[in-house]
Amino acid sequence: MTPTLALERIMLSPQCGEILAAVRAATPAALLDQLDAAANDATRAAIEATALTGGAAVTAAPAAAVPGWLRLGVLDALTRWADGTGSTCRHSPRPDRPEPVLAAAWRPGLVTCCHCTHLWRVGREANLTCDGCGRVCEPESINPAMTQMAGLIFMYGTCADCRPAITPDPGPLSRPETAEQDHPRGTGRVRPRGSRGHGRGRGARR
Ligand SMILES: [Zn+2]
Ligand SMILES: [Zn+2]
Numbered sequence: 534m535t536p537t538l539a540l541e542r543i544m545l546s547p548q549c550g551e552i553l554a555a556v557r558a559a560t561p562a563a564l565l566d567q568l569d570a571a572a573n574d575a576t577r578a579a580i581e582a583t584a585l586t587g588g589a590a591v592t593a594a595p596a597a598a599v600p601g602w603l604r605l606g607v608l609d610a611l612t613r614w615a616d617g618t619g620s621t622c623r624h625s626p627r628p629d630r631p632e633p634v635l636a637a638a639w640r641p642g643l644v645t646c647c648h649c650t651h652l653w654r655v656g657r658e659a660n661l662t663c664d665g666c667g668r669v670c671e672p673e674s675i676n677p678a679m680t681q682m683a684g685l686i687f688m689y690g691t692c693a694d695c696r697p698a699i700t701p702d703p704g705p706l707s708r709p710e711t712a713e714q715d716h717p718r719g720t721g722r723v724r725p726r727g728s729r730g731h732g733r734g735r736g737a738r739r
Contacts, residue, residue, distance in 0.1 A: 536612040541604060544596040564631070571631035571684030578633050578647060579679050579686055599680070600697050602665055603638070607680055607687045610636035614644040614685075622649035631684050638664035638689035653688065665695025 534542075543552055557565060596604060613619030614636070615628045622645035626634045636644050637653055639662070645652050661670050670692045677690045678697075691697070 536616065537605060537608045540608045540612060544604070544608070549596070564629075567631040568683060571633055572681075575633035575681050575684045575686050579681050582679070594697075598697075600665065600695070603680060603687075603689060603697060606638045606641070606664070606689065607636070607682050607685065609641060610644060610687060611682065611685055613642050618642070619644055622646055622652055624649065633684050633686060636685055636687045638687070644685070647686075660690075662690075663692040663695050664689040665691045668692050 543549060546552065560568070610619070611628075614621070614626075614634075619642040621643070624646045626632055626644060626646045633647050634644050635647055635650070635653065639655055639659055640653065643652065658669055661672060661675055662668070663670055663675065674693060675690045676693070676696050677688070680687045680689070
């Protein structure tokens with residue numbers, strides 16, 4: 534079993550809350566503080582990005598409520614970043630130096646700092662491609678969104694059919710957290726999808 538699938542199994546396990554509590558208890562306090570700070574910063578960045586575009590607030594959801602393609606995308610980004618098989622921006626963010634970082638469904642294996650949004654640009658067709666089913670959508674029908682897990686903000690876009698119907702759950706399985714944007718294409722410091730021509734990730738479409 535790959536680390537990604539092993540993590541997913543833990544995440545979906547009824548004991549997930551207890552396992553996470555045990556992991557936290559075994560993590561050095563200083564590192565835990567940094568991890569929590571990075572997660573809080575990432576939440577703020579995601580809220581800020583969606584607020585700028587009139588999107589909804591970040592909501593918490595149980596892992597089982599998140600579609601498999603999205604859950605595995607997030608976990609794959611985390612594990613490849615952690616085991617060094619992925620790539621990063623020139624600032625080389627590292628899991629053992631927690632900070633808010635970006636990953637996206639349309640570029641598996643890449644994790645960047647929150648400043649290197651230019652690395653998320655893609656062409657028009659990829660910009661309009663649903664990350665759930667692969668369908669190329671009309672510009673007004675693609676829904677850019679973000680899911681957060683700890684300090685990692687995972688960007689994706691879906692057609693109406695694939696848009697996750699996530700309901701808030703304040704329980705111990707509260708992550709990942711999802712910030713949905715109601716308007717196509719983001720603006721702001723963290724940009725889930727940018728303007729056409731500038732590509733996804735990126736430039737503002739106002
Ligand atoms: Zn960077
Ligand atoms: Zn779709």
